[in-house]
Amino acid sequence: MSQISQKLGIKSPSxxxxxxxxGKNHLYIQFGLLFLGLALRLIWFNxxxxxxxxxxxxxxxxxxxxxxxxxxKSWCHYFCPMSPVQTVISGPRGIFTSSAHTAPPLSLxxxxxxxxxxxxxxDVSACVTCKSSCVDIxxxxxxxxxxxxxxxxxxxxxxxxxxxxxxxxxxxDHGGWxxxxxxxxxxxxxxxPLWGQGFFFTAIPxxxxxxxxxxxxxxxxxxxxxxxxxxxxxxxxxxxxxxxxSISLKERSRHQVFxxxxxxxxxxxxxxxxxxxxxxxxxxxxxxxxxxxxxxxWWLGRNFQRDRATYELEEKTTSLRRQLKKLPIDxxxxxxxxxxxxxxxxxxxxxxxxxxxxxxxxALALYKGLMIExxxxxxxxxxxxxxxxxxMQHQLELTEQQHEAVxxxxxxxxxxxFQTVAxxxxxxxLISTPDKETYPSPATETKESVSAPAPKAAxxxxxxVVFQTSQEELIGEEGKSILELALESxxxxxxxxxxxxCGTCQVKCLSGDYRYLQDPSYEPESGHLLxxxxxxxxxxxxxx
Numbered sequence: 001m002s003q004i005s006q007k008l009g010i011k012s013p014s015x016x017x018x019x020x021x022x023g024k025n026h027l028y029i030q031f032g033l034l035f036l037g038l039a040l041r042l043i044w045f046n047x048x049x050x051x052x053x054x055x056x057x058x059x060x061x062x063x064x065x066x067x068x069x070x071x072x073k074s075w076c077h078y079f080c081p082m083s084p085v086q087t088v089i090s091g092p093r094g095i096f097t098s099s100a101h102t103a104p105p106l107s108l109x110x111x112x113x114x115x116x117x118x119x120x121x122x123d124v125s126a127c128v129t130c131k132s133s134c135v136d137i138x139x140x141x142x143x144x145x146x147x148x149x150x151x152x153x154x155x156x157x158x159x160x161x162x163x164x165x166x167x168x169x170x171x172x173d174h175g176g177w178x179x180x181x182x183x184x185x186x187x188x189x190x191x192x193p194l195w196g197q198g199f200f201f202t203a204i205p206x207x208x209x210x211x212x213x214x215x216x217x218x219x220x221x222x223x224x225x226x227x228x229x230x231x232x233x234x235x236x237x238x239x240x241x242x243x244x245x246s247i248s249l250k251e252r253s254r255h256q257v258f259x260x261x262x263x264x265x266x267x268x269x270x271x272x273x274x275x276x277x278x279x280x281x282x283x284x285x286x287x288x289x290x291x292x293x294x295x296x297x298w299w300l301g302r303n304f305q306r307d308r309a310t311y312e313l314e315e316k317t318t319s320l321r322r323q324l325k326k327l328p329i330d331x332x333x334x335x336x337x338x339x340x341x342x343x344x345x346x347x348x349x350x351x352x353x354x355x356x357x358x359x360x361x362x363a364l365a366l367y368k369g370l371m372i373e374x375x376x377x378x379x380x381x382x383x384x385x386x387x388x389x390x391x392m393q394h395q396l397e398l399t400e401q402q403h404e405a406v407x408x409x410x411x412x413x414x415x416x417x418f419q420t421v422a423x424x425x426x427x428x429x430l431i432s433t434p435d436k437e438t439y440p441s442p443a444t445e446t447k448e449s450v451s452a453p454a455p456k457a458a459x460x461x462x463x464x465v466v467f468q469t470s471q472e473e474l475i476g477e478e479g480k481s482i483l484e485l486a487l488e489s490x491x492x493x494x495x496x497x498x499x500x501x502c503g504t505c506q507v508k509c510l511s512g513d514y515r516y517l518q519d520p521s522y523e524p525e526s527g528h529l530l531x532x533x534x535x536x537x538x539x540x541x542x543x544x
Contacts, residue, residue: 001060002067002075003113006126012071016078017522018132018502019494026078027151031158033081035214038166042210043194072113072130084155086135088262091303092143092255092311095295100138101315132497144308147254156258157225158218160265165217167272169210175200181275221261229257252307259304263296316388317345320352323369329358349395356397363396368406372414386484407479463536467491467544468510476536481517483531486544493531493544500533507531512540 005012017023037055045052066075076083090097113136115126127137135142146152170180198209233253270292274285324331325340334354335343343351356363370392374385393403463476465485474485483505486493495505500520506528514534524530531542 002063002073004064005068006071006113006128007115010068012068012128014070015130015501015521016070016074017504018496019504022078023502025150027084027149027155030079030081030084031151031155033079034084035162035218037081038162039211039214042166042169043207070130072128073134073136074130076136077131077134084159087143088156088159089266090135090139090143091259091262091299092140092306093302094139095299095302097139099140101140101311102318132499132502140311144251144311147251153226153229153254154218154222156261157222160225160261160268161218161221162214163265163269163272164221165214167268168217169213172199172209172213173206180272225257225261229253232257248307248309255307256304259300263300266296266299267292313345317348319370319373320392321348323366323373324348324351324355326369327355327362327366329362352392352395360397360402363398364402364406367392367396367398367403368410371406371410386488464539465536466539466541468541469544478535479517480535481532482514482529482534482536482540482542486531491544495532498532500530503530505531508543510541510543513537514540 022029040055045055063075063080066079070078093099113126113128114123116122117124127134133142133145167180171177173179194207195205198204198206204212230253233249236249236253271289274288321340321343331340331351331354334351340348340351352366355366367389371389374389398406465474465476465482466472467474467486470491472489472491474489476482476485483493483495483498493505493507496502497504500516500518501522503522503524506524508527509529514529514536516530517533517535520530520533522530529542531544
């Protein structure tokens, strides 16, 4: 329902910037709405179908309005109160979640925004970049990137508190479980008035007792989860691998405690939630309960030891494996009867080492294929991807001149890769072309200068970026953004999407000209530029 305006071809007037307050803190909003909905259900909706219907209608209408105002799945990403539940229950790898990182480039994964293309007779992507890290494109990537997002711990630990607080209140209200298990709470006469006694043991009114129960339960389990996470991290530091990077241990401790809380919350929800539907002594009830336990155990086995490094290794290995299979050479002599698909990730990299021995043309073809996949997946804006490509360049024994030759050849053979591709993943563009527009510094920008193509002499002149705050001066490189230059030189600049869509990376431009490698979808502040897609033309001075 939230995408009706998009289906009707109505363009949304704005986007939610990921560096805005809402973009950073939406998990608090969503969890708050979930809390409010559960409290209202206990207070009012359980015995009032008309009130419940009004709530659903208002929710649908709100989703449509949000979809029109901000486009894409903004309702799901920033407002929907059920989104935190999906985050908790799915984890990095849900039972039915697509493995986007091992899928071919530009695949339609999971519930990604899509539309029907009658000319191709198939679904195609309709992504509008409403969020750079999208759970509906790559759920696991989103999980790792948002593991420490503001409010993430509240969502994970607080959800268990909501489950226990919600079901536990039925006992606190009537002093026993018959009221809940026999479905009496659906009957209006069984429910105390709004200002009636809220606990069986004290005269606190229901309208106060219900939020109080949920707040205390959420606070207790959020505190327990946070302290358990800190204790577990200390244990890992002391007993496992003191040489492992601190951020890795921090990620592992949080992720594994998250996984335990997910399993507990999942089982408790079904332990309570389904008992009102079936006879507790029936065979079906026992089989169902056993099935839930086995399903959650399977999920835990898939996810408990999972980490970001494994995800990234699988992503890169899949790309390398796919390109090795495309090479016009017989690699069976190195496989001892096995197939490339059967090799472990480390064995795939060992196999890649032999490619230069089979000819420089084979090494160049492999490197070219890897770069094409990186462009199609729109991961080239990531410094980690550039680092990996650089490693592969050295592993394949390619010089910098040969790297530039591959890029130059690609720009001639596959020009569509270097343009904004319609219906692609967030409209990726990697490297500039000679016809891109030149943007002067915002302080002196004029309409004529923006619309005029850059003279080829200006494009070929050696560009320079001067960072005034850090007193660093860097030589620009063709097709490389200012953000990439900064990160490679250890200059810290905040960034998020890498696509010119969120505004996190904007800095003030003091003087000089620049151009964008792709059209920005975010309008920076006056006098500022987006470093993730800007590249210098001549000398540019930045307040950074």
